[in-house]
Amino acid sequence: MIYVDSHVHTRHSSDGKDPICDIVAEAQRKGLHYLATTDHLDYDLKFGHNRSPIPWKHIDVDAYRAEWAQNAAKLAEQRADLEFRFGIEAGFSPEKQVQEKYAELFARVPFDVVINSVHFVNGWDVYFPNAFFFKTRRRMYGDYLDLVLQSLDAPYEYDVVAHIGYVTRNAPYKKKTLEYSDFPDKFDAILHGIIERGKALEVNTHTTLFPTEEILRKYYEYGGRKLSFGSDSHHAELCKDYEKTCVMLKEIGFTHFSVFSAHKEELIEI
Ligand SMILES: [Zn+2]
Ligand SMILES: [Zn+2]
Numbered sequence: 001m002i003y004v005d006s007h008v009h010t011r012h013s014s015d016g017k018d019p020i021c022d023i024v025a026e027a028q029r030k031g032l033h034y035l036a037t038t039d040h041l042d043y044d045l046k047f048g049h050n051r052s053p054i055p056w057k058h059i060d061v062d063a064y065r066a067e068w069a070q071n072a073a074k075l076a077e078q079r080a081d082l083e084f085r086f087g088i089e090a091g092f093s094p095e096k097q098v099q100e101k102y103a104e105l106f107a108r109v110p111f112d113v114v115i116n117s118v119h120f121v122n123g124w125d126v127y128f129p130n131a132f133f134f135k136t137r138r139r140m141y142g143d144y145l146d147l148v149l150q151s152l153d154a155p156y157e158y159d160v161v162a163h164i165g166y167v168t169r170n171a172p173y174k175k176k177t178l179e180y181s182d183f184p185d186k187f188d189a190i191l192h193g194i195i196e197r198g199k200a201l202e203v204n205t206h207t208t209l210f211p212t213e214e215i216l217r218k219y220y221e222y223g224g225r226k227l228s229f230g231s232d233s234h235h236a237e238l239c240k241d242y243e244k245t246c247v248m249l250k251e252i253g254f255t256h257f258s259v260f261s262a263h264k265e266e267l268i269e270i
Contacts, residue, residue, distance in 0.1 A: 005034070007038050007229075010037050013040040015040070017234065032082055041088045041105075042056055050124070050125070052124075053128050115230070149186065152197055163206070163211075169207055188218075198226070201219055206237075209245070213248060227254055228260075
């Protein structure tokens with residue numbers, strides 16, 4: 001089995017802990033073929049109108065890049081087998097000024113892989129309970145899916161559509177799960193949109209599986225074949241649930257993961 005992980009946080013994320021050398025050592029111990037570090041870049045919070053109840057620390061992209069490059073140089077010296085790539089997780093906002101900031105940065109800094117993520121709904125971080133105050137399940141989940149759909153047209157280069165279903169993670173509703181039958185039209189638009197744009201749908205194993213197996217099956221049925229595997233590790237959990245996730249994906253019919261170097265796709269057998 002070939003192990004790849006395209007969504008990993010380091011100490012350069014507000015909620016990450018590990019120095020990059022520790023993550024690389026862990027990847028080598030586990031025999032990974034491909035590893036991309038993808039720290040949080042929250043321009044949606046920094047330059048937009050999104051609000052969070054706690055002050056997330058913003059990344060210093062140049063410091064992150066320097067530490068990544070040091071580790072990449074060390075791996076090159078060792079002639080290590082690991083394909084080690086430089087990525088970022090960009091928090092989507094529909095606000096134009098935020099999107100322009102991303103476009104500016106991506107023109108300056110050559111990321112190998114950009115993950116496009118929706119973390120805020122109606123201006124609030126859905127990690128925290130206050131985002132859900134006075135909002136019905138239908139309203140929150142519907143608004144979330146509308147944003148995911150909008151995020152597909154982000155006017156900057158991205159490769160991966162992250163963790164669809166993330167809004168449910170800390171949702172307070174009695175029926176927490178988000179099913180295809182809740183919003184078939186919205187899901188269809190998103191899944192077809194990903195396929196038409198040639199992007200990769202992320203399979204995220206950080207907590208529960210995002211998206212759910214039901215949505216992955218729909219994606220396959222519609223002709224979607226590009227998948228990106230992400231443990232979304234914040235602390236030494238590379239390739240979490242990799243084996244069992246691969247078994248499920250193969251059973252659906254998927255044969256490959258997509259990994260990216262300078263936004264160029266390489267296919268890795270599942
Ligand atoms: Zn995320
Ligand atoms: Zn993440």
